[in-house]
Amino acid sequence: MNAKHYTYRVLWSEEDAEFVGLCAEFPSLSWLEGEQEAALRGIVTLVADVLQDMQQRGEEIPLPLSLRKFSGHFVVRTTPELHRQLTILSAEAGVSLNRYVNSRLSM
Numbered sequence: 001m002n003a004k005h006y007t008y009r010v011l012w013s014e015e016d017a018e019f020v021g022l023c024a025e026f027p028s029l030s031w032l033e034g035e036q037e038a039a040l041r042g043i044v045t046l047v048a049d050v051l052q053d054m055q056q057r058g059e060e061i062p063l064p065l066s067l068r069k070f071s072g073h074f075v076v077r078t079t080p081e082l083h084r085q086l087t088i089l090s091a092e093a094g095v096s097l098n099r100y101v102n103s104r105l106s107m
Contacts, residue, residue, distance in 0.1 A: 001051055001055075001061050001063075001064070003044055003045075003047045003048035003051055004044060005064040005066050005067065006023050006024070006025050006026070006044075006047055006064045006065070006066075007023065007024040007025060007064065007065045007066065008021065008022065008023055008024075008040060008043055008044065009021075009022045009024070010022070010036050010039045010040050010043075013032070016032055018032045018033060018034055018039070019032070019033055019034070019035065019036045019038075019039035020032055020039060021033070021039035021040050021041075021042050021043030021044075021046075022043060023043055023047050024065060025062045025063075025064060025065060026047055026050065026062070029043065029046055029047065029050065030043065031043040031045075031046055076101075086100065086101060
């Protein structure tokens with residue numbers, strides 16, 4: 001698996017006073033650096049090392065989010081009151097509940 005195919009994010013950590021590189025598929029990993037680009041390079045290198053170690057140990061390697069297939073369908077449980085409020089809002093907007101919630105999620 002190519003480490004560059006995984007999902008990365010670099011954020012400023014006020015607590016550490018450095019940038020932190022993160023990988024969505026490996027939430028327990030992080031990399032701190034003073035520069036954004038270095039934090040990204042660091043986390044990608046760390047993931048590559050972990051992938052190599054996992055492969056050598058015969059462990060199951062997570063599929064990158066970029067390679068996963070998504071159905072576009074998921075179920076959300078909510079309270080009856082919120083369900084009612086969303087139904088009212090969608091009716092007032094003149095759209096289906098599905099379309100209304102979808103538009104709100106995309107904001």
